[in-house]
Amino acid sequence: MKKIISIFLSFLLIFPCHIKTGKTQHALSVNASWAVTYSEYSEMFNDSDLIILGSVMYQECVQDGMLVYTKSYINVSSIYKGAVGRIISILQVGGQVGQYSVFPFEESPLLEMGEFYYLFLKGNDYYYIAGAGQGVFSCDQSSPASLSICETMFAQESCTPFIVGTPTNGFEYPSSTGSVSFCVNSNNNVSSSVLASIKSGCTQWNGVSSLSLSESSPAYASIIINITTAPSYNVGLVGVTIKDGYYRYIDLYYDCMNSLGYLNNTSMWSRLSCHEMGHALGLGHNTLSYSVMTHYIESMAPYPQYCDEITLQELYPW
Secondary structure, eight states: OOEEOOOEEEEEEEEEEEOTTSOEEEEEEEEEEOSEEOSSHHHHHHHOSEEEEEEEEEEEEEEETTEEEEEEEEEEEEEEESOOOSEEEEEEEOEEETTEEEOOOTTSOOOOTTOEEEEEEEESSSEEETTGGGGEEEOOTTOHHHHHHHHHHHHTTTOOOEEOOOOBOSOOOOTTOOEEEEEEEOTTOSOHHHHHHHHHHHGGGTTTSSOEEEEOOTTTOSEEEEEEOOOTTOOSOSEEEEEETTEEEEEEEHHHHHHTTOTTOHHHHHHHHHHHHHHHHTBOOOSSSSOTTSSSGGGOOSSOOHHHHHHHHHHSOO
8 A cells, every 4th residue: 555644854964073174074864754655566566657677877966955866877778667768867865065965865775886776766857766765676687587586576567578679780691591500610629518508509599580590510501600719919808700791700719718717617608609699690789788698798698688589580580
């Protein structure tokens, strides 16, 4: 049941403490009685103007009278309710402007830089969190289990998410292409289990669209995967994909994987090969959604996500 109560802000003024610069620092503690709190998830869902998944990309503090607000700029990955651009701002009480500071509410701690959250929001030109701290759910982007739990929560409300699709990179085959073959040249640089995981990562794209991937001999393959060493002037890469006409060449650098401690990590090899195969099929990097096509190997999803799948289906419709 939604509770409607009057807004009340009580201020505890901490007496100024003089610091060596001679300036006076003022700190305020703020307690609040919230206008709306929720006893059921469905109430908060229905009352929210906007529901998103996003990450905190930048923060700044602004002062309005006796209050200081932290304005968090959110990079929107997915939209579950409402309509909005890719970047929005959220205001929360708490922060510091010069020597004047206000502590955040205990029940609504400030969002943290770089973190991903599911957010239930109220507002229009600027947003605030519904139900104080009730409308914030931390989400571990490296954990498919965490994402699955959150996605299930939304599915229970019969809400179909709109996810920012992975961009294309111009490497796609003609849309009429039905099957693509690949081969892997390992030169005994990795173990048999790692080799198997690389092949498995490549075929993770099967069943996503009309395109079918299968292993073949080098003579019949249009995607050539080499497990090799990095070039002399490596700029921090662990793999590259190159298009040359109809052919795609994928180089996976085992020496770089070894330096990262991943030489025998089959899971990391699988996501790396899945990522590079995505490039070979026409997908670019996705910087907005949890995806196997993110830039960095440590943050790559272990298999294609919905945002990757919808773009591949556009390139190769059923």
